Amino acid sequence: MAVGLARAIWNYRGFVAGSVKREFQSRYRNSLLGGAWMVLNPLAMIVVYTVIFSQLMKARLPGVDDGLAYSIYLCAGVLTWGFFSEIIGRSQSVFLENANMIKKLSFPRICLPLIVVLNAGVNFAIIFALFLGFLLVTGKLPGPALLGVLPVLAIQVLFSIGLGIILGVLNVFFRDVGQFVGILLQFWFWFTPIVYPLSVLPDAARAVIALNPMTPVIGAYQTIFVYGRWPDWESLWPVTLIACVLCVLGMRLFRKRAGEMVDEL
Incomplete structure (x- = not known):
C-alpha cells in the first residue's frame, strides 16, 4: 500500500509542486507587505507574550538568568x-475546499493533504530561518544539539499528517468537525507549555x-534552543507511537x- 501510494504521488509530483507554488504566490497577492505578514503575525504574538509574561508577570525559566532566554523559549514554542x-x-477542510477539483479531475486525492503540509513547510522554513539568523546574531545559536531539531520535526510532521487526514475525512461527513477543530486548537495551545514553563x-x-x-x-525544541542540550529522546517515544498509529488509521479511513x-462533497 505504501509503495503504491508513494508511486502515485511521485507520478503527480508536477501537480503537487505546481499547487504549492500557486498557493504560495496567491496567498499574498495584492498585499502591500506581501510575505512580510508571514513574519509579522508570529512576531506580534511573541512580543505580546514576552511583555505580559516576562515583564508584567515576571515569568522566569528554571536555571536560566539570560534576559533573552524567555523570548527564545517563546519563539521555539x-x-x-x-x-x-x-x-x-x-487539513480538516482540504477536501471541502477542493470539492470541485475532486469531482472534475482524476488524481490521487492523498496529494491534497501533502500539498497542505508542503505549503505549511515552506512558510515555516522561512520563519524558522529568520529565527536561526536571530540566534546567530545574538550568539545564542545552539551547538551540535541543533541537529536534534530534525528528528523532532519529523515526529511532529508525522503526528500532524495522521491527525489532519483523519479530521479532513471526518469533516466531509460531519461538518461540525471543522468548527470543533478551531476551538480545540485554542484550548490545546494553552494546555501546551509554550508561554509558561512546566515548573510554575x-x-x-x-x-x-x-x-x-x-x-x-x-x-x-525548547530544550535545544534555550539550554543547548539534546532533547529527552525517551519522552518522545509515546508521541512517535501515537503519530504512527494516527497515520495508519488516517490512511485506512481515507x-x-x-x-x-465524492458523493458527500
Whole structure:
C-alpha cells in the first residue's frame, strides 16, 4: 500500500509542486507587505507574550538568568506550534475546499493533504530561518544539539499528517468537525507549555499537561534552543507511537471512505 501510494504521488509530483507554488504566490497577492505578514503575525504574538509574561508577570525559566532566554523559549514554542496548527487547521477542510477539483479531475486525492503540509513547510522554513539568523546574531545559536531539531520535526510532521487526514475525512461527513477543530486548537495551545514553563504549575496540573502529546515535542525544541542540550529522546517515544498509529488509521479511513467522499462533497 505504501509503495503504491508513494508511486502515485511521485507520478503527480508536477501537480503537487505546481499547487504549492500557486498557493504560495496567491496567498499574498495584492498585499502591500506581501510575505512580510508571514513574519509579522508570529512576531506580534511573541512580543505580546514576552511583555505580559516576562515583564508584567515576571515569568522566569528554571536555571536560566539570560534576559533573552524567555523570548527564545517563546519563539521555539510559538513558531513550531504555528507549523502544527496550520497543518491541522488546513487539513480538516482540504477536501471541502477542493470539492470541485475532486469531482472534475482524476488524481490521487492523498496529494491534497501533502500539498497542505508542503505549503505549511515552506512558510515555516522561512520563519524558522529568520529565527536561526536571530540566534546567530545574538550568539545564542545552539551547538551540535541543533541537529536534534530534525528528528523532532519529523515526529511532529508525522503526528500532524495522521491527525489532519483523519479530521479532513471526518469533516466531509460531519461538518461540525471543522468548527470543533478551531476551538480545540485554542484550548490545546494553552494546555501546551509554550508561554509558561512546566515548573510554575502545581503537581496535579503537570500530570494533566504531561498527557498532552505535544508537550514533549514543544519541550524538545525548547530544550535545544534555550539550554543547548539534546532533547529527552525517551519522552518522545509515546508521541512517535501515537503519530504512527494516527497515520495508519488516517490512511485506512481515507482509503475506505474515498469513494463516499465524492458523493458527500
